[in-house]
Amino acid sequence: MMRPYSGKLDIRHGLVNMSHGSGGRAMAQLIEQIFMKHFDNELLRQHNDQAAFNVDAGRMVISTDAHVIAPLFFPGGDIGSLSVHGTINDVCMSGATPLYLSAAFIMEEGFPLSELERIVISMAKASRDAGVAVITGDTKVVEKGHGDGIFITTTGVGVIPNGINISGERACPGDVIIISGSIGDHGMAVLSSRENLSFETTLQSDSAALHKLVKKMTEVSPNIHCLRDPTRGGLATTLNELALQSSVGMLLDEQAIPIKPAVVGACELLGLDPLYVANEGKLICICDAADADALLAAMQTDALGRHAAIIGKVVMDEHHMVQMKTSFGGSRVVDWLAGEQLPRIC
Amino acid sequence: MKYVNEFRNGDIAAKLARVIASEVNTDRNYRLMEFCGGHTHAIFRFGIQDLMPDNVNFIHGPGCPVCVLPKGRIDSAIKLLQEHDVILCTYADLIRVPASKQMSLLKAKADGADIRMVYSTQDALNIARQNPERQVVFFAIGFETTTPPTTVAIQQAKQQGLSNFSVFCNHLLTPPAMRHILQQDGDQSANIDGILGPSHVSTIIGSQAYNFCATEYHIPIVIAGFEPLDVMQSTLMLIRQLNNDSVTVENEYTRVVTPKGNRKAQALMQEVFELRPTFEWRGLGMMPDSALQIRDAYAEWNTEKRFDVESIVSSDVKNCLCPAILRGLNKPTDCTLFGTVCTPENPMGACMVSSEGSCAAYWSYGRFRQPGLRASQLEKSV
Amino acid sequence: MCLAIPAIVTALNADSSIATVDLSGVQKEVSTVLVDDVEIGDYLLIHVGFALHKLSEEEAQSTLALFEELDAMNAEEPVLPS
Numbered sequence: 090m091m092r093p094y095s096g097k098l099d100i101r102h103g104l105v106n107m108s109h110g111s112g113g114r115a116m117a118q119l120i121e122q123i124f125m126k127h128f129d130n131e132l133l134r135q136h137n138d139q140a141a142f143n144v145d146a147g148r149m150v151i152s153t154d155a156h157v158i159a160p161l162f163f164p165g166g167d168i169g170s171l172s173v174h175g176t177i178n179d180v181c182m183s184g185a186t187p188l189y190l191s192a193a194f195i196m197e198e199g200f201p202l203s204e205l206e207r208i209v210i211s212m213a214k215a216s217r218d219a220g221v222a223v224i225t226g227d228t229k230v231v232e233k234g235h236g237d238g239i240f241i242t243t244t245g246v247g248v249i250p251n252g253i254n255i256s257g258e259r260a261c262p263g264d265v266i267i268i269s270g271s272i273g274d275h276g277m278a279v280l281s282s283r284e285n286l287s288f289e290t291t292l293q294s295d296s297a298a299l300h301k302l303v304k305k306m307t308e309v310s311p312n313i314h315c316l317r318d319p320t321r322g323g324l325a326t327t328l329n330e331l332a333l334q335s336s337v338g339m340l341l342d343e344q345a346i347p348i349k350p351a352v353v354g355a356c357e358l359l360g361l362d363p364l365y366v367a368n369e370g371k372l373i374c375i376c377d378a379a380d381a382d383a384l385l386a387a388m389q390t391d392a393l394g395r396h397a398a399i400i401g402k403v404v405m406d407e408h409h410m411v412q413m414k415t416s417f418g419g420s421r422v423v424d425w426l427a428g429e430q431l432p433r434i435c
Numbered sequence: 436m437k438y439v440n441e442f443r444n445g446d447i448a449a450k451l452a453r454v455i456a457s458e459v460n461t462d463r464n465y466r467l468m469e470f471c472g473g474h475t476h477a478i479f480r481f482g483i484q485d486l487m488p489d490n491v492n493f494i495h496g497p498g499c500p501v502c503v504l505p506k507g508r509i510d511s512a513i514k515l516l517q518e519h520d521v522i523l524c525t526y527a528d529l530i531r532v533p534a535s536k537q538m539s540l541l542k543a544k545a546d547g548a549d550i551r552m553v554y555s556t557q558d559a560l561n562i563a564r565q566n567p568e569r570q571v572v573f574f575a576i577g578f579e580t581t582t583p584p585t586t587v588a589i590q591q592a593k594q595q596g597l598s599n600f601s602v603f604c605n606h607l608l609t610p611p612a613m614r615h616i617l618q619q620d621g622d623q624s625a626n627i628d629g630i631l632g633p634s635h636v637s638t639i640i641g642s643q644a645y646n647f648c649a650t651e652y653h654i655p656i657v658i659a660g661f662e663p664l665d666v667m668q669s670t671l672m673l674i675r676q677l678n679n680d681s682v683t684v685e686n687e688y689t690r691v692v693t694p695k696g697n698r699k700a701q702a703l704m705q706e707v708f709e710l711r712p713t714f715e716w717r718g719l720g721m722m723p724d725s726a727l728q729i730r731d732a733y734a735e736w737n738t739e740k741r742f743d744v745e746s747i748v749s750s751d752v753k754n755c756l757c758p759a760i761l762r763g764l765n766k767p768t769d770c771t772l773f774g775t776v777c778t779p780e781n782p783m784g785a786c787m788v789s790s791e792g793s794c795a796a797y798w799s800y801g802r803f804r805q806p807g808l809r810a811s812q813l814e815k816s817v
Numbered sequence: 818m819c820l821a822i823p824a825i826v827t828a829l830n831a832d833s834s835i836a837t838v839d840l841s842g843v844q845k846e847v848s849t850v851l852v853d854d855v856e857i858g859d860y861l862l863i864h865v866g867f868a869l870h871k872l873s874e875e876e877a878q879s880t881l882a883l884f885e886e887l888d889a890m891n892a893e894e895p896v897l898p899s
Contacts, residue, residue, distance in 0.1 A: 281843075289844035344445075354436060354841030358863070359554070360790065360820045417663050418445045418452075419482015421800040427779030428541075431527035432554060433790040434581060434865050435472060435500060435819045436841050438823045438860060438877050450887040473819055500819075526865070555866030557848065580819040583851050584867045635821045638862060638870040661821070664884065689876040691823075691862050697870055700851045 094118040103202040110196070110230030120228060123206050124194075127213040132189075132224040140224035142189065144248050152179035153244040161208065161238055163279045165293030166369070168241055169212035174298045174369060175320070176245040177221055181300035182316045182372065184255040184307050185247030190216065192243050193227040197236035208239065219298040221245070252311050259314035260335035264403040265381040267374040269302065269388055270295070270396040272324050273352040276366035281355065288358060292351050297370030302391045306374065309387040315375035318368065323430075325364040325423045327373055328411045338406020341413040341423065345400045360433035365426055375403060438690070442662030443481070451667045452486040458671070460678055465491045466626055467673055468763055470613060471633035472499030472791025474659065474666060479800035481663040491670065494627055495796075497612055497719060497761040498636075500577045500605075501528050501789035505717045507747040508605055509534035512574055515603075515742055516548040522566060524559035525574040527552045531788045535749040556588035563592070563600035572738050573602045580635040582606045582727065583700040586707045589729065589736050603738040604729055606708065609636045610644055611725035612716070616762060617652040625763030629673040631666065632658040634688055641696025642686040649682045660688035707733055717751070717785065718761035757784040760793050767794040774798070821864035823872045826857050838863060 094114040100123070108115035125133055132140040156172040166174075173190065180187040192212065196205065216223050223243075274295040281290050299318065307313060315335070319327035324346070332339050348363055356363045370393060376384055381399060388394030401413075411423040459465065469475055475495045478484060484493060497503050513534060516523055523540070530540045530552065544550045549569075553559050556573060563571040575585045585602060592600045616625060632645055637658045648656040655676040659669030669687040676683065686692050707730060714726030729737040738744060751757060755777070756770035767773050767786070777783040779798055786792035824838035824845070836849045838861060845863070849855045852868045860872035 290842065292843075350436075350841040351843050354843040357436065357439070357822050358824075358840055358843060358845060415480070415482050416445050417443055417481040417483075418448050419485040421480060421482050424799045427788075428531065431530060431552065433528050433820060434526045434554075435528050435577065435789065435791050436822070437825070438872060438874075441881055444884075447884045447887065451884070454887060557866055577819060580821065580864055580869065583869070584848075584865050587848065587850055587867070635819050635862070635864060635869065638821075660880075665880075668880070668883065687880070690873050690880060691870045697851060699853060700869070703851070 092117070092121065098122045098202060100202045100206050105196045105198060105200040105202065105205065105230055107198055107230055107232070110228055116228060123202070123209050124226060124228070127209045128216065128223045130222045130224060132222065138225070140189065142224070144188065147248040147251060150180050150183045150185040150247045150249055151244065152176055153242060154179060155240060155242040157237060157240050158279065159237060160279070160282050161204065163282045163294055165278055166296040167208055167211050168239065169208035170215040171296050171369060172241040172243045173212050173215035173219065173221070174296050176243040177219055177298040177300055178318045178372070180245040180247040181303045182255070182318060183247070183249055184253035184303065184313070184316065185249040186304070187219070187221045187245050187247040187300050190221055190223045190243050190245045191225045192223050192241060195229045195231060195236055195240040197231055197238055198233040200238050205239065215298065219300065221298070250307070253307055255313050255316050257315055257317065257331050257334035260331055260337050260375045260403045261314065262337055262403055262405045263378055264314060264375050265378050265399055266328070266339060266341070266401040266403065267376070267381065267385060267388070267397055268324065268346065268400050269299070269372045269374070269394045271347040271349050271352070272319070272368055272371065273348060273356065273363040273366035275369040276323070277352050277355045280359070288355060290351050290355060292349070292355070295368060295370035297393055299370065299372050299393060302388065302393045303372070305387050305391055306384055310376060310380040310384050312380065313374060313376050313384070316372055318372045320369060321367050322426055323363070323365040323367055324373070325411065326426055328423070329425045331373070331375065332409045332411055336409060338404045338409060339401055339411040340404050341401035341411065343413050344416045345398055347396045347398050361430055364423055365430045439662060442660065442664040444664060447664055448486060448667060451664065451671065455491070455667070455671050455674060456488050458674055458678065459488050459490060461490065463490065465628055465674055465677060466494055467491065467629050467631060467670060468494040468496045468616070468625065468627040469631040469659070469666070470496035470498045470609070471636070472502065472789065473634065473661060474631055475793055475796050476791050477661065477663055477666060479796040483663055483666055486667070487670070491674070494625055494763040495760070495793040496616065496763060498578065498609065498633055499786070499789050499791040500581070500607055501532055502757065502761060502785045502792045503607065503612070503716045503718060504532070504576060504605055504785065505715045506534050506749040506751070507715070509540065510747040510749055511744050512603060513538055513540070513543050513548070514747070515572065515738070515744060516543055516550070519570060519742060520549070521570040521572045522549045522551060522562060523572050523574060524551050524553045524562060526576065528789060529574060529576060531782065532785045533782050533788070556584050560588055560591060560597065560600060563597050567599060569599060571600050573600070574605070575602050576605045578607050578609050578633070578636050579639045582704055582708070583639060586703045589707050589733050590703070592736050593733060598735070601736045601738040601741050602729065603744070604708070604727060606727040607714070607716070608725050608727070609633060609640065610647065611722055612719065613645070613648065615719050615722055617648065617654060619762065623762070623764070627654065627763065628677055630654060630656040631669050631673065632656050634659060634661040634665070637688065637692045637696065639697050639700050641694050642684055642692055643694045644696070645684050649684050653682050655682045656684050658684070658686045658688050658692050660690070718758035752783040755784045757786045757794070760786060767797040770794070819864060821862045821869060823860045824863050826855060826859045826861060829855065829857060836861065836868065
């Protein structure tokens with residue numbers, strides 16, 4: 090194919106500049122030699138501004154997520170893999186099979202091409218491992234000082250199989266609440282790589298695509314009521330959202346919630362509550378009590394659900410509160426966050 | 436976590452609860468003030484009130500350094516940022532606290548002020564070293580626990596000749612605040628029977644520092660550790676003192692509190708700080724000899740001298756009951772603003788924002804809690 | 818007041834002014850200038866990046882022993898708050 094540019098990008102030393110976003114030869118070269126090279130698939134190779142594909146009849150799902158994380162690279166992942174996993178997860182929390190992704194990049198002038206390539210390679214791997222291709226995208230560059238290095242927005246589409254109706258307002262009193270694994274890993278792994286909170290830990294982000302786990306679960310129990318991944322704001326925030334949507338209350342058992350000792354230690358050091366720390370590879374499942382044991386067993390056969398546990402139940406509550414029996418024997422309310430959770434000294 | 440988890444054991448909590456229930460005198464009430472905001476937080480986080488008999492009640496004290504910081508001090512910091520383009524380093528606790536004109540450090544940051552959250556004074560010193568052309572101000576808050584780290588930072592700044600670093604000192608002292616509470620009488624008195632003394636302030640000042648509670652005010656005090664079993668054990672010790680009419684200073688937190696405290700830290704504090712003749716405490720009013728300022732020998736690292744910071748007098752929002760709550764006279768739920776106008780995302784006063792504030796604790800952990808509702812009843816009631 | 822937590826010393830720098838402490842597998846460097854004679858294996862109370870005091874393991878065990886004695890106390894008829 091004839092190319093409008095010649096030569097190779099100097100990825101090792103080169104920097105993103107304004108011409109990479111202006112639609113001309115430089116942008117074509119960037120797209121070809123970084124994005125197309127690593128995402129490489131048949132639909133992308135058509136070089137259109139959009140990608141056309143057939144879907145089986147069914148309800149379609151679309152979801153979008155913008156990723157602005159800092160630092161860009163953290164133990165267990167980076168902004169690239171996160172942007173793939175995050176959107177796949179949002180799509181499959183409806184029970185849908187994710188089909189394709191789009192990716193829009195906003196880069197700051199001066200952003201090293203070597204880091205861009207590292208991120209794109211990571212995204213491509215995450216996408217291939219998940220079996221969900223990136224088939225279209227966009228590239229923009231903003232002036233230095235107007236962006237945080239790079240922002241990535243991914244949009245995903247999927248199709249929900251017949252008979253599945255998973256939605257946040259379906260939780261009912263008597264339902265069981267299941268978490269797929271330990272909480273707080275992602276948030277604390279990211280914090281550990283922020284400069285002025287530095288602490289050493291082997292904690293890794295749990296960033297992962299959950300669609301294969303979800304598929305196993307819906308095969309065992311098509312009648313799952315709710316699925317959601319507790320990302321920003323943690324388990325507490327997501328449960329409060331669901332309680333509000335479904336007009337119910339929840340009662341949790343603190344002792345049942347899986348959490349790694351290193352997450353406990355890091356939270357204690359900084360005065361953070363692990364219930365509010367972000368997760369990127371976990372899901373909450375709310376189901377009929379009769380289905381709980383079978384679902385739990387199915388989840389535990391999957392690598393991403395090995396430590397799945399029943400952590401509470403849904404109750405009637407006109408105040409829509411999430412409450413928790415503490416491991417100490419008392420009880421407390423697990424409230425919404427006012428804003429971002431901040432470390433405390435007092 | 437060693438020496439932490441053992442003190443959070445639920446089975447022992449149940450046993451302690453039984454012992455407390457068996458020893459209380461049902462003919463009387465026990466009003467016990469937990470002075471320290473950290474204890475307030477622990478009581479709510481672990482649901483300790485649930486495990487107490489009905490006639491044992493915790494009265495929340497003013498030991499929350501963010502809550503008792505007058506708005507005017509935050510106003511001064513914001514003014515400094517606006518007039519001098521400094522880098523303001525602060526502990527995260529202060530970021531959302533309301534200042535005057537509905538401002539806060541968070542909002543000032545959104546307005547373009549260079550405010551950086553730090554975990555330690557060492558981070559602030561590093562920022563000063565990395566930005567030699569900018570002035571770096573450290574917003575120092577806290578009681579005697581947090582003062583020694585500030586002392587070390589000032590001394591290091593002097594030793595290293597770090598001329599672009601200074602400290603905006605708002606350190607407070609615990610014994611004067613305690614005296615203030617105990618001195619109140621009539622309808623201003625919180626009518627407390629005993630005090631659960633602060634854990635970590637006491638590691639610095641020692642248990643002997645509280646002798647005046649017993650000798651001058653005839654109020655028993657037990658220095659209580661930070662973990663929930665410490666709080667329960669200390670409550671039991673207070674109940675026993677009250678039942679036996681004994682009035683002494685007891686130390687439950689012997690693993691880190693000694694009678695004389697940390698002498699090295701005390702000497703360092705003496706070297707760098709001196710008493711302010713008077714200082715305004717939010718909710719408690721002007722108190723003599725209750726707060727610290729930087730000595731002349733270290734004036735060069737004193738923000739108030741370097742920038743000629745003027746005192747800004749400001750008042751609380753009308754109907755805000757923080758002052759009475761801080762003095763133990765009212766509960767957060769008595770405040771007409773609680774949960775209506777004043778919420779964590781739109782706080783009227785510091786008590787709703789500070790992680791140690793009574794109002795924040797009530798809101799986060801149990802705002803719909805009816806008095807006396809136990810965990811076991813919770814399941815039946817919902 | 819204020820949040821402080823005990824952690825074990827796993828390493829010390831050359832002049833023992835900085836200790837590496839471990840809490841459940843998380844390591845942090847803290848200043849030891851407020852505490853004398855710090856050794857590897859000591860438990861230190863940590864607050865805002867500083868060690869405030871050594872933790873006396875003996876006293877900790879004494880306090881825990883008090884809890885052990887609860888079993889022997891007269892609580893024949895459990896009187897749970899109701």
